[in-house]
Amino acid sequence: MPTPFTVVFFYRKPRVAGNFSIEFLFQHIQNALPPHVRTRTAISRHESNGLWPRVYNAWEAARRQADINHVTGDVHFLTLLMHKRKTVLTIHDCGFMKHPSAAARAVLRWFWLVLPVARSRVVTVVSQATKDEVLRYVSCNPDKIRVIPNFISGRYAPRPKPFNARRPVILQVGTAFNKNIERLIEALAGIPCQLVIIGKLTEAHVALLARHRVDYANAYNLSEEELVRQYEGCDLLAFVSTYEGFGMPILEAQTVERPVVTSNVLSMPEVAGGGACLVDPHSVPAIREGILRVIGDEAYRNGLIAKGRENVKRYSLASVAGTYARLYEEMRS
Incomplete structure (x- = not known):
């Protein structure tokens, strides 16, 4: 049997009115990993709002590291105080770079893309399109960024039905x-x-x-x-x-x-x-x-x-x- 090791999955604190797509995705992945890959869950104490809550979340994350640290998305800045060789970051999209403020885009580029990518050993993205987008904002070896897609929930299954062409x-x-x-x-x-x-x-x-x-x-x-x-x-x-x-x-x-x-x-x-x-x-x-x-x-x-x-x-x-x-x-x- 392979030598066991531990992966910590780092999650944002969900917003009250937010969605839970990242949590849904990676919680299922955690449960589907082989037995020798042991997992822990680390949820940030504060929502990702403002400077000091984010500083605290990054400090807290640094204290919760294990053999592998996986920042699952959205809170990319958690990587900044982690051991680079042990850290993988998942980027789901770069939609935040559509922010109307140029100053905000500059901050987001550095603290959600440039520095987190530099502080991660491997970056995973959910599509080639997202990889291409990341590389427009960050200068790094393209091989560092790997495409691993999302998966389909087992709750979905074929349910064919006659097509209502008259009033679909x-x-x-x-x-x-x-x-x-x-x-x-x-x-x-x-x-x-x-x-x-x-x-x-x-x-x-x-x-x-x-x-x-x-x-x-x-x-x-x-x-x-x-x-x-x-x-x-x-x-x-x-x-x-x-x-x-x-x-x-x-x-x-x-x-x-x-x-x-x-x-x-x-x-x-x-x-x-x-x-x-x-x-x-x-x-x-x-x-x-x-x-x-x-x-x-x-x-x-x-x-x-x-x-x-x-x-x-x-x-x-x-x-x-x-x-x-x-x-x-x-x-x-």
């Missing part, structure tokens, strides 16, 4: 600014359908839906089981984001065997693996054309579903956990 249910997951819901709503004007939106709507969203007479349903704060049922109940997924570091809804829809319309930018074509209709997310006519093609062309739609069925095989929990286990073993040698 179109699922939209997320309402944040990058989810591009405004252009999607405009693109659906006049198309017989129901748009199911997961995520809290603003008054502006509701007004836009009324203006374009789009029939819709809305749900938020769903459990994972409830979200799975939304995928199973829809006819297609529209995921035309302007920015993603990965794009889990693409894989979730493909696993359930629903056709996907997604963006032709950043990580989304990479994640879709040929199993999606790719459109320009900045063009309302392009979004509309893609959705109409999926609705109206049965052979094309079935081809997307078949390609998606093959694509999701690349994203199993066992495969992702095994890749991390090999990385940790390499760092121990």
